[in-house]
Amino acid sequence: MDGSIKVEHQKIKVPVIGWLKTYERLPYGYKPTSVTISQKANRWFISFKIELEQQTTDKLYDVVGCDLGVKSLATLSTGLVFEGAKSYRKYEKQLARLQYLSRHKVQGSNNWKKAQKQIAKLHFKIANIRKDTLHKLTTYLSKNHSKIVIEDLNVSGMLAKRKLAKAVQDMGFYEFRRQLEYKTKLFGSELIIADRWFASSKTCSNCGHKKEILSLNERVFECEKCSFNCDRDLNASINLASLAVSSTVSACGLVSADTARMKQEDNIKPTVGRFE
Ligand SMILES: [Zn+2]
Structure with missing residues (x-):
C-alpha cells in the first residue's frame, strides 16, 4: 500500500x-x-x-477588548456579552447522578461497565459543548474585529480569577489563546496580548485612576475620583481595547485613546446581544 x-x-x-x-x-x-x-x-x-488561504473578512469594529468573565464567558468592549453555554449544566447533573449510582455497583460487573460507558459518553458531550462555545467566541472575535486585545492569563492569573467562566476554565486559557492565534491569521486580524501586570479591572476606563483594592464580588466598577459607574467586566474590556489604540498611535496616542473611549461610551449597552 x-x-x-x-x-x-x-x-x-x-x-x-x-x-x-x-x-x-x-x-x-x-x-x-x-x-x-x-x-x-x-x-x-x-x-x-490542512493549509488554508487567508480569508480576510470585512470587520465590524477596528478594536475590541475582551475580558474573560467570572460571571459570563466574555465581555467585549463593544458592549456584547457572551454568556456561554448553559445547556451542559443539565448533563452535569446527569453525570453527577450516574457517578453516584455507579459507586454502588460491583466493580467489573456488567452493570458497572455499562455505567462507565454512559459516564464516558456524558463527559464527552459536555466537553464538546464547551469546546463549541469557545470556538464560537474566538471565531466571532477574529472575523469581526481588526485588533483584538486580551489579557495575558498566566498560571497565577488563572488563580486570581478562580471563578473564570467554566468553558475557559476547563479548556484552559491556553486553548482560548491558541484558537485566537490561528483564527486571527486566517481572517486577517491582529491579536494583542496585554502585559500581564496591566490592571484592566482596577483601572477606571474613564479617567485612568487605579484602585488599590477591588474585590471579586464588586460587580460594578465605581470610580472614587470621577464617580464613573460601569459594569466591572465592561470596564476591564474597555481598558484592554484602549491599549491597542494607545500602542499603535504613538505621536498623539492620548488623543486617540480618548476618542476611542468616547466612541465606546456611545454604545455602552451591556448585554446588547447574548450568545448561547
Ligand atoms: Zn475615574
Whole structure:
C-alpha cells in the first residue's frame, strides 16, 4: 500500500489501513498534510491538518477588548456579552447522578461497565459543548474585529480569577489563546496580548485612576475620583481595547485613546446581544 492520503466526500484512504468510510462529509478538495485517528468515548475520529488561504473578512469594529468573565464567558468592549453555554449544566447533573449510582455497583460487573460507558459518553458531550462555545467566541472575535486585545492569563492569573467562566476554565486559557492565534491569521486580524501586570479591572476606563483594592464580588466598577459607574467586566474590556489604540498611535496616542473611549461610551449597552 502506498503512503499517500486520499480524501473523497465520505471516505478517506490512509496508509496501512486503507479506505475508511465516515459518517460526516470530509473536507474534500484539500490536501491534508497529516491525518490522526483517535478514539474517544467509544467513537472513532479522524482529524486533518490542512493549509488554508487567508480569508480576510470585512470587520465590524477596528478594536475590541475582551475580558474573560467570572460571571459570563466574555465581555467585549463593544458592549456584547457572551454568556456561554448553559445547556451542559443539565448533563452535569446527569453525570453527577450516574457517578453516584455507579459507586454502588460491583466493580467489573456488567452493570458497572455499562455505567462507565454512559459516564464516558456524558463527559464527552459536555466537553464538546464547551469546546463549541469557545470556538464560537474566538471565531466571532477574529472575523469581526481588526485588533483584538486580551489579557495575558498566566498560571497565577488563572488563580486570581478562580471563578473564570467554566468553558475557559476547563479548556484552559491556553486553548482560548491558541484558537485566537490561528483564527486571527486566517481572517486577517491582529491579536494583542496585554502585559500581564496591566490592571484592566482596577483601572477606571474613564479617567485612568487605579484602585488599590477591588474585590471579586464588586460587580460594578465605581470610580472614587470621577464617580464613573460601569459594569466591572465592561470596564476591564474597555481598558484592554484602549491599549491597542494607545500602542499603535504613538505621536498623539492620548488623543486617540480618548476618542476611542468616547466612541465606546456611545454604545455602552451591556448585554446588547447574548450568545448561547
Ligand atoms: Zn475615574
